[in-house]
Amino acid sequence: NAGVTQTPKFQVLKTGQSMTLQCAQDMNHNSMYWYRQDPGMGLRLIYYSASEGTTDKGEVPNGYNVSRLNKREFSLRLESAAPSQTSVYFCASASTRETQYFGPGTRLLVL
Amino acid sequence: KQEVTQIPAALSVPEGENLVLNCSFTDSAIYNLQWFRQDPGKGLTSLLLIQSSQREQTSGRLNASLDKSSGRSTLYIAASQPGDSATYLCAGFSGTYKYIFGTGTRLKVLA
Numbered sequence: 001n002a003g004v005t006q007t008p009k010f011q012v013l014k015t016g017q018s019m020t021l022q023c024a025q026d027m028n029h030n031s032m033y034w035y036r037q038d039p040g041m042g043l044r045l046i047y048y049s050a051s052e053g054t055t056d057k058g059e060v061p062n063g064y065n066v067s068r069l070n071k072r073e074f075s076l077r078l079e080s081a082a083p084s085q086t087s088v089y090f091c092a093s094a095s096t097r098e099t100q101y102f103g104p105g106t107r108l109l110v111l
Numbered sequence: 112k113q114e115v116t117q118i119p120a121a122l123s124v125p126e127g128e129n130l131v132l133n134c135s136f137t138d139s140a141i142y143n144l145q146w147f148r149q150d151p152g153k154g155l156t157s158l159l160l161i162q163s164s165q166r167e168q169t170s171g172r173l174n175a176s177l178d179k180s181s182g183r184s185t186l187y188i189a190a191s192q193p194g195d196s197a198t199y200l201c202a203g204f205s206g207t208y209k210y211i212f213g214t215g216t217r218l219k220v221l222a
Contacts, residue, residue, distance in 0.1 A: 033210070042214035043155075043200070058209065090154060097142045097162075097204060102155040 002026055004103035006091050012109045013081045021076040021106050023091030029101075031094045032074035034058075034066060036087040037105075043090070049074055081110045113138040113205045117213035125221050128191050132216045134184040134201035141203045144184045145210070146175050149198045158199075159186070191220045 007022045025032065034046040035058075045058030049068040063085060065077045074093075078085060088107050094100040114137045124130055134144070143162045147155040159168045159175040161184065167176040174187040184201055198217045202210040 035212075040214070043202075043212040045209060048209060092155075099157050099160045100145060100202070100210060101157065102147075104154045 004091055004093055004101050006089075006103035006106050008106060009104065010107045012111065013078075014111050015082060017081050018077065018079050019081065019108075020078075021089055021091075021108075022073070023075065023103060024073045025091075025093040025101070026072065027093060027095075027101065028071070029093040029095050030071075031096060032068065033092040033094075033100070034064075034074070034076045035090045035092065036060065036085075037090060038087050046076065046089075081108075083110050086110045113141070113203055113211045115201060115203050115211050115213040117199075117201060117216050119216060120214070121217040121219075123219045123221060124191055126191060126193060128220075130188050130191055130218075132186040132188070132199050132218070134186070134213055136182050136184070136203045136211075138203070138205050139179045139182055141179065141205050143204045144175075144177050145202045145204070146173075146184075146186050147200045147202065149200060149215070151197075155200065188218075191218075193220050193222045196220050 004025045030051045033048045035043045044060050047066040049055045052071045067075045088105050090105050091103040092100045116135045145160045146158045149155050161177040172189040177184045196219050198215045200215040202212045
């Protein structure tokens with residue numbers, strides 16, 4: 001089992017460019033999450049998907065969109081990147097109320 | 112709204128010392144509480160999950176307790192080693208499929 005995988009590992013964007021972060025899990029989990037981690041701010045939830053076909057906003061959804069493509073995959077899209085979106089992005093998955101498993105993260109720099 | 116606080120923010124101890132990391136939460140109606148470890152530049156690794164019906168969980172030298180009435184969880188690390196140096200985060204699951212994270216405790220164990 002690969003667990004939770006994320007691509008890409010690193011990305012540099014210019015302001016206004018768009019990109020999609022990909023996440024996949026092979027643990028048959030219902031729930032998937034996207035977080036961003038910034039120094040001094042901890043982990044903040046961007047969007048989550050409680051089950052296939054549903055998505056909901058988290059704490060900091062502005063500037064992002066998500067797609068739960070199927071039970072395995074949950075993507076995060078930045079339509080017009082801004083320097084404030086420079087961060088480390090983590091995807092996670094979990095069975096309901098159970099242990100949450102994290103991917104290795106994507107380091108994004110927006111110039 | 113659930114808020115999670117971790118004290119201290121940073122801790123430095125000599126090798127071999129037993130130590131306690133603290134996690135406080137404001138909403139006692141949590142379903143579970145999870146402790147994670149994060150090494151620099153890496154993703155989060157789950158250490159222990161305590162369900163609301165449990166009072167503690169143990170894994171090797173780690174023991175985590177949960178007291179819902181006081182809104183506190185503690186992670187006890189016995190006989191600390193330099194390899195335990197990392198950031199430790201707690202996260203509370205309060206329903207609506209969302210986990211709320213504390214900002215973490217940076218632990219350094221000196222050889």
